[in-house]
Amino acid sequence: MRPTVHDIAAEAGVSLATVDRVLNNRPGVRSVTRDKVERAIATLGYVRDVAAANLAKGRSYSLIFILPAGENSFMRGLEAEVRAARARLAAERTEIAILCVPAFDVCAMADALAEARRQRPAGVAVVAVDAPEVAQAVEHLREDGIAVVTLVSDLPGSTRDHFAGVDNIAAGRTAGNLMGRFLGDRAGPVAVVAGSMLVRDHRERLEGFQAVMRQCFDTRLLLPVVEGQDDAALVEKLVSALLERHPDLAGIYSLGAGNRGLVAALEKAGRAEAVCAIAHELTPYSRTALLSGAIDVLLNQDAGHEVRSAIRVLKAKADGLAVIEAQERIRIDIFLKDNLPIEQA
Amino acid sequence: MRPTVHDIAAEAGVSLATVDRVLNNRPGVRSVTRDKVERAIATLGYVRDVAAANLAKGRSYSLIFILPAGENSFMRGLEAEVRAARARLAAERTEIAILCVPAFDVCAMADALAEARRQRPAGVAVVAVDAPEVAQAVEHLREDGIAVVTLVSDLPGSTRDHFAGVDNIAAGRTAGNLMGRFLGDRAGPVAVVAGSMLVRDHRERLEGFQAVMRQCFDTRLLLPVVEGQDDAALVEKLVSALLERHPDLAGIYSLGAGNRGLVAALEKAGRAEAVCAIAHELTPYSRTALLSGAIDVLLNQDAGHEVRSAIRVLKAKADGLAVIEAQERIRIDIFLKDNLPIEQA
DNA sequence: ATATTTTTGATTTACGTACATCAAATCTTC
DNA sequence: GAAGATTTGATGTACGTAAATCAAAAATAT
Missing domain, CATH: 3.40.50.2300 (Response regulator)
Structure with missing residues (x-):
């Protein structure tokens, strides 16, 4: 049976009121008495029942x-x-x-x-x-x-x-590492689609991604970031343009939202398989894209x-x-x- | 203020005892009365305070x-x-x-x-x-x-x-996917080191790994599984032998314990960087190996x-x-x- | 209508802790 | 050793629920 305040009082040879004073450090207890009580608490291994305490406190x-x-x-x-x-x-x-x-x-x-x-x-x-x-x-x-x-x-x-x-710099670095390794020796540049550089998460992801790409995969050309404002329609337009301008595009890192647009652009261009796409957040849309192969990796925060x-x-x-x-x-x-x-x- | 059993009794126009009978479905309540109480519970949005209940029950x-x-x-x-x-x-x-x-x-x-x-x-x-x-x-x-x-x-x-x-089949499949993609077009076979095929986890990881390799990376040669009994010394011996026999070994999937042996063998052969190693469980040893690059990916269960x-x-x-x-x-x-x-x- | 059963009410105690009050005991200080 | 201050004890109430008891009321059966 777990010890209660009563047991502490008995063990220490003091009253319940004194135990209470010690437990809730109220004034009016001599240090000798306080010690006695604390020793009793230690020997009996008393732990306050938080449920009962919260009930009593009306917390x-x-x-x-x-x-x-x-x-x-x-x-x-x-x-x-x-x-x-x-x-x-x-x-x-x-x-x-x-x-x-x-x-x-x-x-x-x-x-x-x-x-x-x-x-x-x-x-x-x-x-x-x-x-x-x-x-x-x-x-x-x-x-x-x-x-x-x-x-x-x-x-x-x-x-x-x-x-x-999550640590968004680490997330960006992870994306960079996976992108670099998935592409291996395959030729072609890598694009980054952000939502907005005004948002801290996106800035940090970009920072991490670029750092790893520069550090570990420095032969890979990194295209300038485009901002899709987390808007699917805009993202689709931007990605379509990227795909057209860079027929050898090897990978896309989408660090914001609007993945519907990303996938639509890839599929319309018939390059969903060819381009390595890494995106963020597991949603019904991104799940489907991952299973179909349009997206290769999803980074997610639960x-x-x-x-x-x-x-x-x-x-x-x-x-x-x-x-x-x-x-x-x-x-x-x-x-x-x-x-x-x-x-x- | 959150409603209590007293409020339910008042709202339903019955006594506390009856509310208690309904709440803890004790016998002796007519269905009309029971309905009244249940309606009161619904209208007031009463939820039982589990802390107080457990206290009272001595649960x-x-x-x-x-x-x-x-x-x-x-x-x-x-x-x-x-x-x-x-x-x-x-x-x-x-x-x-x-x-x-x-x-x-x-x-x-x-x-x-x-x-x-x-x-x-x-x-x-x-x-x-x-x-x-x-x-x-x-x-x-x-x-x-x-x-x-x-x-x-x-x-x-x-x-x-x-x-x-964790779902160990999924873990094995994940390892297979990562191994296949990390290796890309690089030549050379892949080895698997298990602990023991008598353990369910290991069997399942192997099953998942092999399935993905066969399915998605069928040109890659998969060497027969070796069993290291989760023992670092034995694992080291087995991996050393593998490295010697296969100078072009591209990857190793270690699905059991004993990663110290794996890393030691790779380092002694001077092939820690060259061979793509995927292992399980984050421990102080495997963490160091991941940071040094000897291990490329760690799968972990928290x-x-x-x-x-x-x-x-x-x-x-x-x-x-x-x-x-x-x-x-x-x-x-x-x-x-x-x-x-x-x-x- | 009466007897019997079923349903309901009123009340109490308990869980472990918090907190307040007042009296009693113990210390200080001169 | 008396006056004062400080420390301690005894006791009660509260929190929200569970569970029990016994009496009272209502329903059902005879």
Whole structure:
């Protein structure tokens, strides 16, 4: 049987009230007495029952998630994961509210953060737009003792408690390594399609990709980056142009969204097989393209993991507890058609 | 404020006792009354506070982990993860005991399972040896209503509740795909080093690897499998022989343990760079080899994830709850030197 | 209508911890 | 050794649910 506070009191030869004073370090205990109690705790191996403690304290966690609106598949998947987590955590004194704001809109995001602050939650998770106004709004939250976690996209200039997302430089490097090795001695240049260089993730992926290509595959010609604004139609136009201009194009690294356009362009040109395509994020579209061979490798961040990690960290930070960094590291998934997880309904 | 059972009683116009009868489906409630209560639950959006319920019930989970003894790096890492989880879960009414049994010893494992059964835990997690006696012992546990999860290595002939591990056929296919593409047009045969064909994981990895090589890279000569018994010294000897016999050896897939031997052989022959090596499990040794270039790709299963997943599933099964399959799927990590996680102390 | 069974209400205790109050005991200090 | 301050004990209530008891009410059977 696990020891309780009563057992500690008996073992230490003090009253329950004194044990309580020691456990919750309240004043009015002589150090000799405190020692006695602490020794009893150690010998009996007492650990506080957090469930009972939270019940007694009436502790509950209210969290707010701020996500970009719009029809980005990945972001909608992320939202679905937040909703799933909310349903599960309803039974565990944790309430989650979701705020959707227009994508890439600095003012809207700052406003949403201010609104979140007004609601005085225990913590806020935000897919951050990398702007000073947003960093400023995060500071205000932190000043009010609200835990803040950035999700997917970080905000390095701020004092956010934690970033729940992948190392995008490493992701870019990985893409570079795979591209270089997959192409081997095959001739032809490599193109990079980004969403926008204004977004931190994309800049970092590009940086990593270019670094590896320069370092390890320096004979390979790297074409200038084109920006598709994460828009499928624009991406298709740009990639079609690339394919036309470079009949010997060997590979394409698509580090943003809009993969539908990439695949459409490749297939219309009849070069889906010939060109080695590496893209990001597993969505219904990219899954199909991977299986058909139009895309060769998909790099992915698991939205479910990111959301669950963000929640764990927010709760821990709200209670002033340490987080296990190793457990909260979000890994870069590499999917080939052979290790694609079964599609879920 | 979240509604409580009292609120339900008030809303439904019945007593607390009746609400309790409905919630815990005890007998003695007319269906009309039951409906009233259920409607109140729905309208107020009541969800049972599991922490309070478990406290009241005095519910606690005792789990037993059965792991192979020996100096296998991966298994010791797994044990460390179990210990870490035990320390964390002590505060959450979950007690974990660890039983180590000699590796690959069918009798010892059956005995351990019988011993576990005697202790009447809520659940048992076991790194299963694939043998009928073990499956039989698992049946006995299940008959006693004890939840059973296989860990890392499955036991398909049994009625275990769940398998917490990776799809090893997919892992083998992934290795095959990467090997084929990394080698490209380079000439030379590919060798496979297994631990033992008596172990299910290894058989499955081999099956997947061979299938992809035959299917997609059929011009590549695949040498007959050699078995290194997961022993570094033996692996070194076998790989050295392979290197000598095949001066044009292009690649090696090591699907078992003993990577120290693999790397030693490659380095002594001065062919660490030239030969494309794909191996399994991230350990301090394999990490070094990946960074030095001796190993080109590491496939890994995250022991921490597997342990935490096993615990979640065991608790859910013990309570007769459903598990979220998507959340419990253990992914195959693919590590290149570029996406290797920071080493933890 | 009465007897019998079934359903419901009212109330209490318990789980392990937090927190508050007030009295009693023990220390300081002069 | 008395006055004051500090430390400790005893006790009660609360959190939200589970589970039990016994009485009261309502339904059903005779």
